[in-house]
Amino acid sequence: MGLKDLFEVVAIERQSYHKPWSFFLFLNELKDNEYADYVVLKNDNCVIGYGGMWNFYQYSHITNIAVAPIFRQKGNGTIILKALLEKSRAKGVKRITLEVRTTNQAALQMYKKMGFNPVGIKKNYYEDEDALLMSLTFLKDYH
Template sequence: MIDIEICPLKAEHIDSVVAINNLSFPTPWSRESLEKEIEDNTIAKYVVAKKFNIVIGYAGIWCILDEGHITNIAIHPEYRGIGAGSLLLETLIEICKIEFITSMTLEVRKSNLIAQNLYKKYGFVQEGIRKAYYADNKEDAIIMWKHNI
């Protein structure tokens, strides 16, 4: 983990983020959606993880009043399991502290136990289910919250 750098997502990272997005999600966000997030969405904060100056992952959060809603965390498949996801999530938590966010939330696929375990490691707990949330296969989403940031 020592050689992983976290920095703000910039336009120059979009190609890498799009590639990671396409490798990570059954229904990935479009390039246009990602560009609008970093250019136009004033409540959005995005960061990338880089190893040897190669973008290996990214994460985003929407800061709405006193809540943070994690939009995405994704790591390139070749770099999973080396701690980049943890570093990105720690960075989102730090952003929330800076922004005076008191609670964080997210939705995660019911089948994505690896992600659920990462969130639990950082104090997130399951507080609900969104039935048939994901359009691609109608899979349920687990709603997780972390309070008292």
């Protein structure tokens, strides 16, 4: 993800999340967060999805993954998730975590298919809903 992608990313973010990140939050991630790593997926030179994570030495945390509504259920979310996993594995990361709304069936299924396991509940994490904390350990859950 580069600065030139940000307007398209924020448009998808707004269509995808109850509390979307702002343009400036993404800008800060790209410019000032040395732990952040973001990718975009493009079709015909247009951004159709993106994902990001924070890498802390042997540990990564996925911050967001979203696909533009008309490009969903076509394998694009899986492509983005795999790209993040491959990047973190290449950095020597051992374990990767994420939070997901307990009712977000699409995301839950995608993460389970990829090898993530539920490891805990964060009560009222989203204010209106709990989060399920999921974790994937390289070598054990993903090869």
